[in-house]
Amino acid sequence: MENPKIKSLGYRLPGQIVLNSYFSISPEVIITERNIKASIKMVIVKWILIFTVVIAGWLPARSQPSDKIVINRDIQLIPLGDSLYIHETWDELEGYGRFSSNGLVLIKGGRALMVDTPMDNEKTRRLTSYITDSLKATVTKLIIGHFHDDCLGGLGYLQSIGVEAVAHSMTIRICQEQGLPIPQTPFSDALNFDFNGEEIECRYFGAGHSADNITVWLPGRKVLFGGCLIKSMDSTGLGNLSDAVVADWDTTVGKLLKQYSGIQTVVPGHGSAGGAELLPHTIQLVEKQRMK
Numbered sequence: 001m002e003n004p005k006i007k008s009l010g011y012r013l014p015g016q017i018v019l020n021s022y023f024s025i026s027p028e029v030i031i032t033e034r035n036i037k038a039s040i041k042m043v044i045v046k047w048i049l050i051f052t053v054v055i056a057g058w059l060p061a062r063s064q065p066s067d068k069i070v071i072n073r074d075i076q077l078i079p080l081g082d083s084l085y086i087h088e089t090w091d092e093l094e095g096y097g098r099f100s101s102n103g104l105v106l107i108k109g110g111r112a113l114m115v116d117t118p119m120d121n122e123k124t125r126r127l128t129s130y131i132t133d134s135l136k137a138t139v140t141k142l143i144i145g146h147f148h149d150d151c152l153g154g155l156g157y158l159q160s161i162g163v164e165a166v167a168h169s170m171t172i173r174i175c176q177e178q179g180l181p182i183p184q185t186p187f188s189d190a191l192n193f194d195f196n197g198e199e200i201e202c203r204y205f206g207a208g209h210s211a212d213n214i215t216v217w218l219p220g221r222k223v224l225f226g227g228c229l230i231k232s233m234d235s236t237g238l239g240n241l242s243d244a245v246v247a248d249w250d251t252t253v254g255k256l257l258k259q260y261s262g263i264q265t266v267v268p269g270h271g272s273a274g275g276a277e278l279l280p281h282t283i284q285l286v287e288k289q290r291m292k
């Protein structure tokens with residue numbers, strides 16, 4: 001996944017500004033054949049210098065190895081700032097191919113909060129052991145975005161090691177009905193808590209990708225985990241609609257836009273993170289879906 005920080009820095013801009021200033025020749029220059037030749041020579045030398053500087057600055061920015069932590073081929077951590085990571089895990093579904101899913105890992109004072117698990121217990125176990133061994137933190141809490149496998153596929157494993165799982169009461173009810181592992185801490189509407197000094201807000205805005213989908217907001221960082229309710233910018237459709245409530249989806253996202261101001265980063269359930277533009281993009285995709 002492309003690092004949104006690199007994208008937003010716009011490395012080429014300073015180079016372009018410098019280049020533009022060399023297009024103009026000062027009117028005070030007395031034009032003689034010699035002057036013209038000297039000027040042309042100077043301009044050529046300057047252009048070569050500029051190109052060297054610009055290209056030297058541009059290449060490392062473009063080819064800079066990502067700061068992504070590759071745990072293995074299927075599990076990666078993408079840093080999102082101090083002690084906050086996206087956990088990106090890869091799976092293969094018949095007829096769908098290889099795809100990735102996103103969750104969060106927040107490390108505070110030797111403890112880790114996970115938002116959504118990878119799709120299965122084994123990947124969740126591997127991710128957890130990396131957090132323990134390499135990031136020196138114990139996973140103590142899990143927030144579940146909705147009842148699908150890309151949020152709670154590893155819940156069984158995490159509960160077996162004593163992790164507290166938080167979920168919307170509707171998600172818990174669906175888990176009971178479907179014989180899934182059952183998260184133990186319910187909330188309705190919103191749940192705000194302090195995770196070792198970091199404020200966390202879980203909130204239910206309404207139906208969309210599923211009837212029970214919630215979002216997680218980190219106000220100190222202005223990071224919004226939208227989960228499958230929010231689509232990445234390269235998504236051209238809404239994805240799996242098997243449990244979706246398309247009629248409500250755009251209204252739900254509209255409420256999110258109203259609730260949070262100054263959103264810096266939005267993490268969708270699948271695909272690249274971005275900025276607040278993912279929200280109107282999702283609304284557009286919902287409108288497109290309705291016209292079908």
Ligand SMILES: [Zn+2]
Pocket residue numbers: 146148150209210228
């Ligand atoms: Zn889902």
